[in-house]
Amino acid sequence: MRWFFAIVQIGIFGFAFSRLIIAMPDYYHYYAMGVIVMTMYSVAIFTGYEIYDEADDGYVEYLLSLPITRRELVLGRSLAGGLRSFIFMSPIIAGFLLLLGVFDPWKVLAALTALYGFAFGITGLSITLAVGLKSGSSFDIVMGALDAFIVRLSSALYPQAFMPGPIAALSGFNPLTYATDLFRWSLNYDVRYLANPYFAVLVLVIFLTTFNFAGVVIYERNLEGGTWK
Amino acid sequence: MGAVIEHDFRVFLKYRFTLAGLISMNLADLLIMAVVYTRMVSFNYFEFLAPGIVAMGLFAAAFVIGREVNMETRRGYNLYLLSLPLRRSEFVFGRMVAGGIRGLVYGIPLLILAMVILRFPSALEVALMLFAMYLLGMGITGLAISLAVLLRSFEKFTTARSLLYLLLIFCSSVFYPIAVLQQVLRGPLIFIAEVNPLTTVSDLLRGYLMGTPSVTLWSWAQLLAFSGLFILAGSGLYIIAIQRSA
Numbered sequence: 001m002r003w004f005f006a007i008v009q010i011g012i013f014g015f016a017f018s019r020l021i022i023a024m025p026d027y028y029h030y031y032a033m034g035v036i037v038m039t040m041y042s043v044a045i046f047t048g049y050e051i052y053d054e055a056d057d058g059y060v061e062y063l064l065s066l067p068i069t070r071r072e073l074v075l076g077r078s079l080a081g082g083l084r085s086f087i088f089m090s091p092i093i094a095g096f097l098l099l100l101g102v103f104d105p106w107k108v109l110a111a112l113t114a115l116y117g118f119a120f121g122i123t124g125l126s127i128t129l130a131v132g133l134k135s136g137s138s139f140d141i142v143m144g145a146l147d148a149f150i151v152r153l154s155s156a157l158y159p160q161a162f163m164p165g166p167i168a169a170l171s172g173f174n175p176l177t178y179a180t181d182l183f184r185w186s187l188n189y190d191v192r193y194l195a196n197p198y199f200a201v202l203v204l205v206i207f208l209t210t211f212n213f214a215g216v217v218i219y220e221r222n223l224e225g226g227t228w229k
Numbered sequence: 230m231g232a233v234i235e236h237d238f239r240v241f242l243k244y245r246f247t248l249a250g251l252i253s254m255n256l257a258d259l260l261i262m263a264v265v266y267t268r269m270v271s272f273n274y275f276e277f278l279a280p281g282i283v284a285m286g287l288f289a290a291a292f293v294i295g296r297e298v299n300m301e302t303r304r305g306y307n308l309y310l311l312s313l314p315l316r317r318s319e320f321v322f323g324r325m326v327a328g329g330i331r332g333l334v335y336g337i338p339l340l341i342l343a344m345v346i347l348r349f350p351s352a353l354e355v356a357l358m359l360f361a362m363y364l365l366g367m368g369i370t371g372l373a374i375s376l377a378v379l380l381r382s383f384e385k386f387t388t389a390r391s392l393l394y395l396l397l398i399f400c401s402s403v404f405y406p407i408a409v410l411q412q413v414l415r416g417p418l419i420f421i422a423e424v425n426p427l428t429t430v431s432d433l434l435r436g437y438l439m440g441t442p443s444v445t446l447w448s449w450a451q452l453l454a455f456s457g458l459f460i461l462a463g464s465g466l467y468i469i470a471i472q473r474s475a
Contacts, residue, residue: 001388001391001392004391004392004395005391005395008395008396008399009399012399012400012413012414012418013399013404015413016404016405016409016410016413017266017404017405019405019409019412019413020266020269020270020271020274020405020409021269021270022269022270022271023268023269023270024269027269140246140250141246141249141250144246144249144250144253144254145250145253147250147254148250148253148254148256148257149253149257149261152257152258152261152262153261157262157265158262158265158266158269162265162268162269163265163268164264164265164268167261167264167265
């Protein structure tokens with residue numbers, strides 16, 4: 001369904017909107033690249049829901065019995081969550097790169113690194129929220145609000161240059177802004193509409209380190225003594 | 230029948246997390262996305278989208294009943310429903326009416342917001358807009374119930390529901406004028422966009438609130454035909470599903 005969602009967004013919304021946009025050239029590719037990163041986000045965030053399911057199914061006891069440290073468990077899950085999102089999206093990404101005619105291995109590598117780094121960080125965020133919020137309802141609300149606002153308050157749909165002051169300011173704190181802009185930059189999109197790529201790399205590194213570290217600390221603390229129940 | 234309507238309405242209020250998510254999404258589309266796009270297109274997109282958001286929110290709220298009916302059908306709750314001292318036609322029609330009211334209750338605050346943004350029309354125009362929204366709500370309820378009883382498996386139902394959501398929302402004039410879709414879509418997709426009740430209601434609301442596109446009898450006929458068709462289909466299929474589970 002997520003594939004279909006991405007394809008419909010790119011194939012219908014993207015084409016229709018690119019006819020309306022007069023403020024920038026080639027909005028279609030700008031939008032399509034944003035949809036790819038947005039879909040990565042929605043796949044990566046899913047790990048949090050799995051953590052609730054595991055608690056419901058009594059699977060956490062099994063995880064605790066494994067001969068690995070808690071830190072390895074969280075980091076392993078974040079890395080796997082990122083990788084899973086990446087594999088899930090790879091046919092769409094590959095098709096898109098072919099359509100754009102991007103064959104330079106360095107550009108492809110840079111684009112894929114940006115996507116993987118983002119998915120890794122988002123999985124860490126999702127784990128942090130899932131283990132930090134004890135109730136499933138609170139998690140649902142936070143995720144619903146995040147879903148609604150994180151995409152719209154980012155440059156996934158439109159460049160920061162066209163955002164009014166307060167929206168542009170908020171989008172400056174949003175990792176989705178930097179992940180999408182870095183992905184576009186790797187694919188040679190017009191830099192006038194993108195955030196500084198070096199700053200974007202820095203923000204993404206801080207983002208993924210912070211949330212994975214927070215995930216490790218909170219998960220480790222909550223797993224002990226059955227407080228995750 | 231009043232009891233059925235009251236029951237369904239109370240159940241609707243229990244979906245507060247779903248409704249909170251839905252309203253966040255609708256408001257974020259209007260107050261953030263539309264504000265930015267207004268700076269990128271040649272017309273006031275914020276004003277254009279306001280009536281579309283009313284139709285889209287109402288559509289999603291009215292569709293929630295499909296999930297309930299699907300769950301009732303799978304869990305054998307229909308046996309209890311059959312035991313109620315009600316005629317089946319009364320029960321089924323009650324659910325359709327309740328679905329329309331649920332959609333309307335969700336859509337009215339968004340309509341008020343759209344009126345604040347655009348203009349306050351005459352009492353007659355307000356009544357006509359509410360009637361159009363109610364018809365859309367009932368038609369969507371019929372469509373959701375048809376899908377819910379035809380696809381008993383929860384996975385199939387949720388997949389079909391998501392496909393329908395995507396097609397009806399993106400192939401409609403909720404987000405862009407139908408003239409733009411006529412340039413980019415071909416074959417069955419443009420047909421869906423033109424007969425889509427979301428297109429009809431979005432444009433009817435725009436007609437009353439913005440004066441363009443103009444409201445025509447054809448739009449009303451289309452809406453009546455859609456609602457009539459799906460109220461009948463939903464009712465018929467629902468009665469058959471209830472009887473079969475006995």
